[in-house]
Amino acid sequence: MPIQSQIITYIASQPxxxxxxxxxxxxxxxxVKPDCKLWYSDGKNAEGKVVSxxxxxxxxxxxxxxxxxTKEFFQIGLSANTTGISVYIMGIKDKTYLAETFGxxxxxxxxxxxxxxxxxxxxxxxxxxxxxxxFGFEAQN
Numbered sequence: 001m002p003i004q005s006q007i008i009t010y011i012a013s014q015p016x017x018x019x020x021x022x023x024x025x026x027x028x029x030x031x032v033k034p035d036c037k038l039w040y041s042d043g044k045n046a047e048g049k050v051v052s053x054x055x056x057x058x059x060x061x062x063x064x065x066x067x068x069x070t071k072e073f074f075q076i077g078l079s080a081n082t083t084g085i086s087v088y089i090m091g092i093k094d095k096t097y098l099a100e101t102f103g104x105x106x107x108x109x110x111x112x113x114x115x116x117x118x119x120x121x122x123x124x125x126x127x128x129x130x131x132x133x134x135f136g137f138e139a140q141n
Contacts, residue, residue: 006040007056018080021121025078025087028130029058033137036060039074053086055079059137061091076136084119087129089136102132 001009011022030036039057043050057074064070077088089098095113103111108123110116116132118124 003038003040006042007038010040010054010056014080017120018085021085022078022080024121025085026056028126029076029078029133032130032133033059033076036137037074053079053081055088063091075139076133081117084117085121087116087133089114089116089132089139092136092139098132101135102128106132 007026011019011026014022036059037057039055041052041055041057043052043054045051056078057076058078059075060072061075062070063073073090074088075090077086077090079086079088092098092114098113098116099111102116103109105125105128106116107118107125107128108120109118116129
């Protein structure tokens with residue numbers, strides 16, 4: 001199944017309240033970076049075991065491991081979780097940057113080194129979230 005179809009199926013599989021918010025975030029991320037590479041992961045490893053929530057990825061950057069190996073991965077991730085939605089901003093070297101730069105103005109969200117987690121978009125300042133997403137794309141370029 002093409003990635004775009006997997007993304008549509010994933011969003012449609014969510015409860016109605018999350019569907020509309022995931023769709024709004026999907027559109028926002030694509031407005032920020034219209035031609036970005038799309039990713040989809042069902043959250044299962046090679047053996048078919050669930051190891052994470054399914055997620056949609058946007059953009060691409062290269063992870064460099066200590067042993068010298070590399071792996072391509074998404075820059076921005078989007079995922080439904082049991083209590084709401086997570087937006088992942090990957091590849092940030094300073095693990096305090098997201099919280100210090102966007103946390104206080106973001107609204108009702110918890111912010112870690114690379115994850116912005118919230119129950120609903122109703123409590124989120126969308127301009128600040130968009131700025132964090134823009135930063136995530138630009139930080140890797």
